[in-house]
Amino acid sequence: MKKILVTGGAGYIGSHTVRELLDNGYEVVVYDNLESGHKEAVAKAKLIEGELADSGKLQAALEGIDAVVHFAAYIYVDESVAEPAKYYRNNFSNGLVLLEAMRQAGVKKIVFSSTAAVYGEPTEIPVKESSPTQPINPYGHSKLMFEQALDWCCRAYEMHGISLRYFNASGAHKSGELGDAHLVQAHLGTAAIKAALGELSELKIFGTDWDTADGTCTRDYIHVSDLARAHILALEKIEEGEPHRVYNLGTGKGVSVKEVLAATKKVSGADFKVTETGRRAGDPQALIANVDKARRELGFETTESDIEHIIETALRWHQRHPKGFSGGSS
Ligand SMILES: NC(=O)c1ccc[n+]([C@@H]2O[C@H](COP(=O)([O-])OP(=O)(O)OC[C@H]3O[C@@H](n4cnc5c(N)ncnc54)[C@H](O)[C@@H]3O)[C@@H](O)[C@H]2O)c1
Structure with a gap:
């Protein structure tokens, strides 16, 4: 059975993906500091309450792991404009801590939650992955920086990475048990x-x-459960093609x-x-x-x-x- 570490797995999209992974027979370890995530959202998985910046704890959590799905990040565009350093620290620097911990632990596969915000004002509609990336806020920029760092790390460390650029994540699990619990509703x-x-x-x-x-x-509104399923497809195909690939996820x-x-x-x-x-x-x-x-x-x-x-x-x-x-x- 494949064992997956899901950073930020107790959050909105992460918890839906954890549910999908469990339903598909994966073993799941959630690594989340619960700053905006919820224990109740991942009651069926093993949860390690941990901070991305804590490289020792991360490395221990990566023991025996086959692949990482990396959701943990800050997500508010307006806040990122007001407090850019906070976003670069969590979305970029802490991501590098994860990549380094994976390298130390010998874990070589990672699926990363990226975003349509990397395109900024799109120059063509529909937007292709090859369209220019010109983020117009620190949130989108910090996510793009991590994508780019991941690209170089995949080549240098012989890792396999997939960055999934989500468009408008929306909806909730059909069971009614999981959903978007943020009190600040930006959508x-x-x-x-x-x-x-x-x-x-x-x-x-x-x-x-x-x-x-x-x-x-x-x-382009995409249901969170469709997004969740895309992570399984990405994990299944992660070793094919270029070391790091980027995909849009929308309808x-x-x-x-x-x-x-x-x-x-x-x-x-x-x-x-x-x-x-x-x-x-x-x-x-x-x-x-x-x-x-x-x-x-x-x-x-x-x-x-x-x-x-x-x-x-x-x-x-x-x-x-x-x-x-x-x-x-x-
Ligand atoms: N919600 C959207 O519409 C959308 C669109 C595009 C991309 N994304 C990306 O998807 C991912 C998940 O978004 P979401 O809407 O589920 O957000 P969320 O806030 O619900 O989930 C983020 C999770 O990460 C955890 N976390 C944050 N920083 C951490 C840290 N330093 N250490 C450990 N855990 C930490 C939080 O506690 C939370 O559980 C993010 O990377 C986001 O950039 C979201």
Whole structure:
């Protein structure tokens, strides 16, 4: 049986991936400092409460491990602009501690959670992996820096790495047991659900004069369980091809802000106030993945990313866990 160490496995996407790994017969060790993760989200796996910067503890945790899936990071774009050093330290420097610990422990395979934020304002839609990477905030830059360092380390240390650039991760586990427990809700889908549940008094649309079918921005929403399955495919194919490869993970289809709101109202049966305001600085008009490479090389297909299913599962999670796991997180 393959034994996988999952850093940040107690977080939103990590916990869904841990569940998927366990369901597919992998042995899983979660390594997480629980700063924004939850024990309850990984109750079925072994959990080591540890900090990425603690290289001794990491090295001990890597004993007998076949591959690492690396989620642990800070994730808020706005915070990264206000506190860049915090993001470079955790997302880049602490990532290097992990790579060094893997080298010492002789663990040679790693799947890394990257992001569409590495593209910044995309120069083409849909965005290909070969499109220019020009991040417009420290969050995206810190993730790109780690991707690039990983690329060099894979070549120098004969490692195998795959960086998965997620587009808009959304939805929740269909069981209703796992979901996005962050209290700070930076994502439209979750804000819409909070509005449907009466926790937000209104929702703002930033810009209705974009050059899109209904004038609002479009994004590529991918269900967190589809993302989770992609990690299994990546682990299965990690030794094929170039030492380090990069893949977009999305659906290849754009869903507009107005479509998200309409789907939320339909699925929840609730009406809520929507206010149209001007464009927000730094919002690209469209962010849609070209997923041909992941389809071709990993055999990746989405099966749960229909927007109504995404909203349905997220709604179920929020209804069952109004305060997240025991009381929520940052
Ligand atoms: N959520 C999205 O839409 C999205 C999109 C693209 C990429 N990503 C990437 O996916 C990954 C997971 O994101 P998420 O939304 O699940 O975030 P999350 O905050 O839910 O998960 C991050 C986990 O890492 C842990 N962690 C953070 N720093 C740590 C450290 N120094 N040592 C040990 N543990 C630490 C946290 O406790 C948490 O459990 C991140 O790398 C993020 O950049 C997320």
